[in-house]
Amino acid sequence: MASVTAENGFSTADSSGRMNGLNSAIPMKDHDAIKLFIGQIPRNLDEKDLKPLFEEFGKIYELTVLKDRFTGMHKGCAFLTYCARESALKAQSALHEQKTLPGMNRPIQVKPADSEGRGEDRKLFVGMLGKQQSEEDVRRLFESFGQIEECTVLRGPDGASCAFVKFSSHAEAQAAINSLHGGQTMPGASSSLVVKFADTDKERTLRRMHQMAGQLGIFSPMTIQFGAYGAYTHAQILQQQQAALMAATQGSYLNPMAAIAAAQMQQMAAFNVNGLVAAPMTPSSGTSTPPGISATAVPSIAAPIGVNGFSALPPQSNGQPASEPIYTNGIHPYPAQSPTVADPLQQAYAGVQHYAAAYPAAYAPISQAFPQQPAIIPQQQREGPEGCNLFIYHLPQEFGDAELMQMFLPFGNVISAKVFVDRATNQSKCFGFVSFDNPSSAQAAIQAMNGFQIGMKRLKVQLKRPKDANRPY
């Protein structure tokens, strides 16, 4: 009887969003209470299951598991507000990334919800970190500029690659930018540090996407999605953008491949923009972008991608391309993993901003790896060994060899990337070839990029047909 009552109490709390159960009078919360985002929660845990876990740090004011509006499906994350700010801080430090709940393969996430930050310009994106940098290193780097409320380093198998640092004020963040952006090169990084405001504001992102879309005629904001991992419907995206954004920005882990791909797409969009438009996507640094994306752009493009650690790395994932000499980017196929809570669309958005933003800076230093002949690459199409050559269809019209190469660099050493062009019109035929130096890179690329949606189309990425198979005559 008693337990039933308790259950009912929670159910009530559930629908009202409040955890002030039957006998507890706790309607008050601190004015500076922090709403926490809780990520990586097993879907079988409901409010009542979660409550005990969090109560230990203080009285809970509100605990809401995020659910799909239509299906009611548990989204694997929740919002939690303690009555006391202090409790939230305690919970965060005690739990965040500190334990992994049963059935999860990533540690629990406990961080201030993004709604708390108000999306103000106090959050920085930090690119060009070295491989070694830990969150602590990043904190140290930034701490002199103000109070760091949040610091997240996104890293992949190889180490750190970029980070978010949220200050308590815009001014602090700005100061950090002023002092740190472009000012030093982290050990193991190929370019100087990139420090810019993170675009947390969804609308700004959308605006930019719209801008780009208008200018390019592609990449409309709603069209970058992942087919290959498409567990997300458009409706879901729209309804739960908020939650998903949080999930994505709160350190949830995404499929690294998808994330990389997203960043790549963004990057390419940026490149295209460069050719056409002054620089809608280049925020802080005034670096002028090269006029075109012809063959001469290849080395430059290759550099940011292959050389630096973060180029292919969208901010909201832990995916990470490595940093090494140009065509040995050390990136290795991440095994395709099942997607987690975050929304690919969000990744894509975020990827755009950060990637594009970091791009100008990434531009400057060209590899030390090819001192004499900077970075130039495989200009003639070369086939790799059997099983290493991909046929890619449904490329955007705007894509040239460079873009194609960029898109596939994260998966391995690209020997060659060739978009077919109609000789008469000089227009892309929307298909091309990419060759890797080993089959597993090719497979990784297929895994990640086949089905990648651009605009209304999805990339088709397959092994190229062997020679003899396509010679009917």
Added chain:
DNA sequence: TGACATT
């Protein structure tokens, strides 16, 4: 829809 290293 289309389609596999071209001029």
